[in-house]
Amino acid sequence: MLSFALKNMAVKKVQVILVVVSIVISAGVAVLAYNTANQVRDGITNTAGWYSAIIGPTGSKTQLAMNTMYFTDxxxxxxxxxxxxxxxxxxxVKRVIPYAMADNYNGYRVVGTTSEYLESKKVALGSMFDDSGVYEVVLGAGVAKVCDVTVGDDIFTSHSAGEEHTQPLKVVGVLEETHSVYDRVVFTQLKTIWEIHEHEHEEGEEEHEEEHEHGEMGNMVCAAVVTTQNPAYAMTLVNDYNGKIISDEDGDSFTLQAIEPMDTVRSILEEADSTKYIVYVLCAIILIMNVMVISIITLLNMYNSAKEISLMRLIGISMKKINLLYILQNGIIGIISVILAFAVSKACLVFMDGYASSMGVVLDTAKVYPAEWAILALVFAIAVLPTVVCTFVMARRDGIEE
Amino acid sequence: MITVKGVSKTFRNETALDYKDLEFETGKSYMLLGASGCGKSTLLNMIAGILSPDKGEISIDGRAMSSASQKEKDKFRIEKIGFIFQDFKLINEMTVADNINILRLEGVDTSGMDELLERLGISDKKNKKVKHLSGGQKQRVAIVRALVKSPEIILADEPTGNLNYAIGEQVIKELTQAAAGKTLIAVTHDERLRPYFDCVIDMNDVTGTPYDVAGGKAVD
Structure with a gap:
């Protein structure tokens, strides 16, 4: 029967190819959309998962998380x-990384931190700045490219108001291009931020406004990024530091805010991100269209096959065997289509990886969500079901008596 | 032995055919003559279990066909009957071999196909698509498909209907030779083919259908 089914499919290769292409496109798009949306979402959440806690000033949790991890706001x-x-x-606490954001270079944010903050990034040119040094910068690939700056050059950062600092900063390294926000940031030692502002403060009164704007930067940071010894410690640490009041050397009080970045980002995505629902609706529309297209093609095929079926009935082939033959044919078409759809979706994922990385997310082409299998199983069912229905109806009518 | 007793069949257009009782002996060849509409093909289809009589009984070797289920009729048709259709009933897009091997779907042994194709002179067409064959070649393929399962009964509905006399005669000659020892019932209009059969039955007499000899058609 398999041999005859394959021969029969070869005879109707144009119809078979049309059905396969239609299934591959619709199922491939549905699977790809679902996979990409979820991987981007997971990727953003996982990036937040690199850190156990972020401790900063009181205010918006979202602003603290987004500024510290994605340099926004x-x-x-x-x-x-x-x-x-x-x-x-x-x-x-296993590790604490200080984080300060101040000034800009040609509009690109300047972040003062330690080299640990960039340990997951590769330096393409030169080297990482020396944590014990000062006035050294490592540029994101995009900054170096757009501003035409390279290792050994001096750059001058500016206040947000546009006034340029007089202290030159030496470019010691350029990060490898990541297609992420890191490409558009200037990194330097925390001490550099402190020294520049201290230096400017000594120079004149005009600095006064800037200090108010950024706060007193000397011995100050915008946030502390924490990794705990054990993930379970994160919650207690956050509880301990959230709302804690501390005083600096001058006796000024500061109320702290502590967040678990993964929870914060996840809640942002859940509250604000409608992508998931759009993807589900898109998948549903695609699958409904898939059902319609495949059903119509199957019905047309079965209509065209009516003569062939009648012929087989006349020479004594039972309706049961005819049903099995057509179900087998559509089953083969369904399996081939589903495999191709899966392969096509993975191939597209490779191409989409470049775009997703601009959001700091690396797409894993090997990643398969259980729902993807469900979509493919549904598509397979859609490919076979109309035939089962058609053959069932024909079997009931049996149409041999003309 | 095939017996037809008190059979009548009415069609949707209200044409009614009442058959006189008939008997077809095992191993003999029968020629059913008669005009279109006199019930020749209907009789073949009822014997094959494709149509059911409204009244009466057709039995084969004592087994009543009308009481058999569709499944039993299918089984009987695939195992015992070789049916040759006037319009061949072949799948044009498939090869000769595939058209014959289609019977394997029901477990029929088609190993005798090559010998039959050889005997009927179309062995070189085995892997050709049916659509590329002439009418005579198609008819031979239909004959091979009917005979390959060594049926006990061969029913041929106008096997020469689409062929000119010379080719038709050749086909009948080959068919009767290949069907030697089996029960062969063939429907044809052509009285010139009488010598190839053991018995000739005028279906106009059987169903009482008036026969317009000049026009060659049944008249109401």
């Missing part, structure tokens, strides 16, 4: 560096 303000040293002494 302005910092909420500053907190004393003593928070960082206190965290370093905390036995629950």
């Amino acid at each position: 302005d910092p909420l303000g500053t907190i004393p560096y003593s928070v960082v040293t206190e965290l370093q002494r905390d036995s629950r």
Whole structure:
């Protein structure tokens, strides 16, 4: 029967190809849309998962998370560096990275931190800045390219108001292009941020406004990014630091805010991101169209096959065998289509990886969500079901008596 | 032995055919003559279990066909009957071999196909698509398909209807030779083919259908 089914399909190769192409396109798009949307979503959440907690000034949780991890929006303000040293002494803490955002270079944000903040990034040219040094910068690939700056050059950063600092910063390295926000940021030692602002403060009164704008940057940071020894410690750490009031050397009080970045980002996505629902609706529309297209093609095929079926009945082939033959044929078409749809969706995922990385997300082509199998199984059912229905109807009518 | 007893069949257009009782002996060849509409093809289809009589009974070797289920009729048709259709009933897009091997779907042994194709002179067409064959060649393929399963009964509905006399005569000659020892019932209009059959039945007499000899058609 398999041999005859294959021969019969070869005879109707144009129809078979049309059905396969229609299934591959619709199922491929549905699977790809679902996979990409979920991987981007998971990727954004997972990026947040690199850190156990972020501790900064009070204000919007979203702003603190987005500014510290994705360099968007302005910092909420500053907190004393003593928070960082206190965290370093905390036995629950594995690592603390200070984070300060101030000034810009040709519109690109300048971030003062330690080299640990960039440990997952590769340096394409030169080297990473020396944590014990000062006035050294490592540029994101996009900054170096657009501003035509390379290792060994001096750059001058500016206040947000546009006034240029007089202290030159030496470019010691350029990061490898990541197609992410890191390409558009200038990184330097935390000390550089402090020194520039200290230097400017000594130079004149005009600095006064800037200090108010950014807060007092000397021995201040915008946030402390924390990784705990154990993920379970994150919650207690956040509980301990959230709302905690500390004082700096001058006796000024600061109220801290502590967040678990993964939870914050996840809640942002759940509250604001309608992509998931759009993808589900799109998948549903595609699958409904798939049902209609495949049903119509199957019905037309079966209509065209009516003569062939009648012929087989006349020479004594039972309706049961005819049903099995057509179900087998459509089953083969369904399996081939589903395999191709899966392969096509994965191939497209490779191409889409470049675009997704601009959001800081690397798409995993090997990643398959259980729902994808469900979609493919549904598509397979859609490919076979109309035939089963048609043959069932024909079997009931049996149409041999003309 | 095939017996037809008290059979009548009415069609949707209200044409009614009442058959006189008939008997077809095993191993003999019969020629059914008669005009279109006199019930020749209907009789073949009823014997094959494709149509059911409205009244009466057709039995084969004592087994009543009318009481058999469709499944039993299908089984009987695939195992015992070789049916040659006037319009061949072949799948044009498939090869000769595939058209014959289609019977394998029901487990029929088609190993005798090559020998039959050879005997009927179309062995070189085995892998040709049916659409590329002439009418005579198609008819031979239909004969091979009917005979390959070594049926006990061969029913041929106007096997020469689409062929000119010379080719038709050749086909009948080959068919009767190939069907030697089996029960062969062939429908034809052509009285010139009488010598190839053991018995000739005028279906106009059987169903009482008036026969317009000049026009060659049944008249109401």
